[in-house]
Amino acid sequence: MIKEDKKIPFFLALMPILIMVSAMIITIVVFKGAPHIPLALGTIIASLVAWKQGFSWKKIEDSIYDGIRLALPAVVIIILVGMIIGSWMGGGIVATMVYYGLSLLRPDLFLVSITLMCAVVSIAIGSSWSTMGTIGIAGMGIGASMGIPAGMVAGAVISGAYFGDKMSPLSDTTNLAAGLTNTDLFVHIKNMVYTTVPGILIALVAYWYLGSSFVSTEAELTNINNTMTLIQNSFFISPWLLLVPLTVIIMVGCKIPAIPALTFGVFLGFLCQIFVQGGTVASSISALQNGYIIDTGNTFIDSLFSRGGIESMMYTVSMTIVAMTFGGVLENTGMLKSIVEKMSGMTKSAKTLIPTTIASCFITNATCSEQYISVVVPARMFSSVYRERGLDSKNLSRALEDGGTLTSVFIPWNTCGVFILATLGVGVLDFAPYAILNYSVPIISIIYAITGFSITKLKSDQHIQSKPMVKATN
Template structure:
């Protein structure tokens, strides 16, 4: 999602501005698309981390996450279609910004269909379920080779772009602002935020804050519905404290994953819940690493685009409804009819 926001997301913000769409609405649409992909892509770190800490098969967990993310995404699409009708008055051709973006890019680059090959390489490797790192490397290598051939970029410049970001000077200040970014060094501030979050989260775990909260969950979890909802609230709270799901996923996931089978529920329920209250919630929280990055990259405050990003909070609402009603909760098939409602033995809880 972060890479999407900084590339296609920034470009879409420019196009939206050219079409006269409010920046808040454009930012909301960008976030819905970016974080939907983040939650369901096997290349994304979010599903990989949550699948790992919950001992859930990756693709099985992603499919299950669609029961909350999918409907929320469809509702968002309908909302944007209806909302977008207001801006369909045929002003596209007259929009100076829109025309400026297209004409400048056409003059500055060779827009050959061959340049789409890296996209299909990555999608193909995802479909074949290849490992994440080799898939990324393959996409980067193919893109670099094509850019050197069709955009007449030397290997030295290519390496410089990878390290310090792309650099170009066109006749359009707006396009320059949109394209001059990226590279390894542009992520150093983000890495600093992640390190700070990890440093902040470690004492919370060592001091037993998460353990105390978990004890309350176990105390009040009289059935599977209360347990699932309580774990969801626990992860939401811990994420909002630490501001980074890179911290909350391993901590809460490792501590609660064994509770679900004891209540007759599969662990992929936990994976879906954490994705909704971690990856989905992150862009809406200003002090989180993702929220800070989203607001600074798109140039729109988190609270400003909240109403225009229904998928992010609708999926959380759906997860809460599923947890409280038991609807959509994947149950362990051989656990018996009543196992999902049976409180674990006190000896088991004490042993944990």
């Protein structure tokens, strides 16, 4: 990582962000383009600002590479998920999950059911991405078969997956927030109950209300039965195929890292396509690279199960890399530090400090495009400020998760936003209104800060004089 003593003034640090956001709005809204070029423009402007402030090109170049290196684990997982979708489509695994889901779940309660299913799995394995890449894929197929809008289903999947990710002691972001703030892990999780449980309850009530319009009429049941028949005619359906996703979930739950667990899932799907569905080795390899293609003559079935492959993820991979070049320059040249320090200097009490922390996490998600940075940077910047204000560290750890972990999904170029687009096939603008947990929790957290509810102050014997602001070591 880069270490520099140069300090970039606040307004100069803000310039690349303002230019990037303006270019993003024009490109996406006016020209209906992709976010890649605005992000690249932001990287260029940030690099020019850093150069004018005395940074050498070598330092700027290294900061770009540091940003890309931070994205590499996400890139590997994105590629693996593309392969898993292709192999599970070809192996009939997704078709089996959709078939049994249609036979067991009611349309009016589907949104509530899929939220709870994703929450339970995510708590067990501690990973929202793995949950969305397994249960979420099937949930999208079941919801589509029931006539429920894709954005609505994706929102329910995301809410459930992130509830479990946030509340699981196995979650990397949960451990990260607790560790960076020197907060006991289970004290941190217990404190998050105050904001996260009301958030999921609000989401479940909303999903129950939204789902009530999808009643099980005779016509609807006929459509579902027809879909099940078409699936059964197109794939070999067996409950034994459910062992494949179950195996992956158990592996991750047993603390096997995501990459080898997902790789094993790809291997099982590949074997299922050959030995269960009767595919050839060539077609199975093609499904991993180009995605599984089915041609039944039924448009809905063909569009539902023709998906996946490495190639389908290249848009997502390229956007992740470009976004992280921008984030790398902002983080490693101290621009983001300058902005966050300016924001922290305007806080006088918990009523303003916690909302400022949440806002900083969101801004970091939007600028650095990585959920982990949105937890790490504000944690470093605000830890001494919380001590100064006499606030317990668990207030900071909760604010980091409420503002960082959850809001990452709302940024189209953030690694979480691009992963959801690649996996669930739904863009931010479509699912954002329905990812109810993810925006209700930050709002609840801000309300608590203003009212003082569940805000814990340091006892007199715990109060530590504030040390100078922790310097970012980049």
